[in-house]
Amino acid sequence: MRRKASLILLALAVFCTALSPLLRWYAFPRLAKIPAHQYQDMVLEAKDATLLDYGTMQSRKVDKVSIVQTLKGNVEASEKIEKTAGRDVVVWDGLSYVQGPDGKMVSKIPERYIFDAHTQEPVHATGEMVDGDAVRREGIEFKWPFLTEKRDYEYFDAQARVTAPIHYKGEQDFRGVNVYYFEQTIPWTKVPFPKTMPVKGITPESVAKTGTTRWYTTVRKFWVEPATGAPVYGEEIHKEELRGGTLLGDRDKVTAFSGHVKMREDYIESTVDLVKSQRVLIMLLTSYLPWGFLILGAGLLSLSLYLEARSRRPADPSPTQTHEPEPVSA
Numbered sequence: 535m536r537r538k539a540s541l542i543l544l545a546l547a548v549f550c551t552a553l554s555p556l557l558r559w560y561a562f563p564r565l566a567k568i569p570a571h572q573y574q575d576m577v578l579e580a581k582d583a584t585l586l587d588y589g590t591m592q593s594r595k596v597d598k599v600s601i602v603q604t605l606k607g608n609v610e611a612s613e614k615i616e617k618t619a620g621r622d623v624v625v626w627d628g629l630s631y632v633q634g635p636d637g638k639m640v641s642k643i644p645e646r647y648i649f650d651a652h653t654q655e656p657v658h659a660t661g662e663m664v665d666g667d668a669v670r671r672e673g674i675e676f677k678w679p680f681l682t683e684k685r686d687y688e689y690f691d692a693q694a695r696v697t698a699p700i701h702y703k704g705e706q707d708f709r710g711v712n713v714y715y716f717e718q719t720i721p722w723t724k725v726p727f728p729k730t731m732p733v734k735g736i737t738p739e740s741v742a743k744t745g746t747t748r749w750y751t752t753v754r755k756f757w758v759e760p761a762t763g764a765p766v767y768g769e770e771i772h773k774e775e776l777r778g779g780t781l782l783g784d785r786d787k788v789t790a791f792s793g794h795v796k797m798r799e800d801y802i803e804s805t806v807d808l809v810k811s812q813r814v815l816i817m818l819l820t821s822y823l824p825w826g827f828l829i830l831g832a833g834l835l836s837l838s839l840y841l842e843a844r845s846r847r848p849a850d851p852s853p854t855q856t857h858e859p860e861p862v863s864a
Contacts, residue, residue: 540845543838550831554824562819566680567651568624570612575604576801580772580793585634588733591781593789599640601795602631605676608646615648615659622651625661626676630692640791641728645692647675654679654763656690664692665729672697678763680816682714689716693750694723700754708757709806711766711813718754725750746779748790759809761816766809767802770795 578601585596611625626647632640645664648657656662656671663669673688689700700718707713727738727748753771758764774790782788797805 540838540841543834547831547834547838550827550834554828558820558824563652565819566816567622570607570609570624572607577602577798578795579798580795583793584789586788586790588736596635598635599793600633604629619657623657624649624651640732642730643728664695669695678758680763682758682760682763684714689718691720693725694720708766711759711806713757713766714760716756716758720752722749722751741781744779744781746781747777749775749777759813762809762812764809766806767797
């Protein structure tokens with residue numbers, strides 16, 4: 535009976551031990567993915583910012599500039615691309631909507647971001663664009679890969695339409711969440727005017743005729759939870775200038791926007807809570823369950839060997855029976 539039990543335990547030990555690496559190296563890469571229908575929005579603010587009044591072409595200090603960013607999963611587009619790509623694809627239709635302190639639109643820039651649902655690597659397909667201009671992204675945008683590493687990554691800048699390194703700067707604690715801090719600097723770069731301008735009658739084409747150009751620089755900062763690859767917080771020190779041309783009169787340049795852009799407090803709290811819950815799911819597949827099955831397998835193996843050893847131990851000798859001496863008959 536002990537030998538039969540030891541064989542059953544041995545089989546369970548082998549099963550648990552084999553399941554441990556399968557969960558980590560086979561199941562996780564296939565199960566962990568961004569859902570195609572995901573929708574998220576975020577509000578960022580730049581307080582005490584500088585903003586250009588296109589009506590007077592004068593820069594002025596304002597209390598606050600708000601940036602509303604939305605990312606909406608386009609399921610129909612992703613399914614169409616998957617047929618030719620041969621892998622799980624996510625299509626995000628994004629919009630960055632900037633409004634001044636009076637609530638009026640300053641700019642709005644749509645973009646379509648197409649990427650691999652598992653690795654977050656860009657997938658190049660028809661429709662990939664920023665503000666209507668076709669682009670070919672290299673590197674990540676918006677989200678880091680699952681199990682983010684302590685290294686530099688290539689990050690796509692939608693304003694400049696370029697990819698540049700975003701540098702790993704160290705490990706930090708952000709509101710109880712262990713995060714990796716990344717930072718990217720885009721130097722002064724000539725960039726296109728938004729196709730939707732804040733004043734009627736002013737278009738990118740009409741501005742181009744004046745010889746005035748738009749320039750941009752930013753220091754981009756992200757605090758990323760490494761298991762999920764999701765930023766829990768972000769900031770930008772963002773500056774824009776108009777330079778040259780007859781539009782500025784006798785001025786060489788004028789500030790179009792300057793401000794320290796930060797996530798609004800209520801969105802920080804909701805983002806941290808969401809990332810914490812998602813982290814548990816990732817850790818289940820990459821750490822908790824694999825290590826748990828490995829430890830269980832080792833325990834079952836030890837118990838199996840113990841029972842096997844007990845079953846092979848020779849039985850104790852039977853006790854010697856002593857008989858009372860019988861009387862000898864005469």
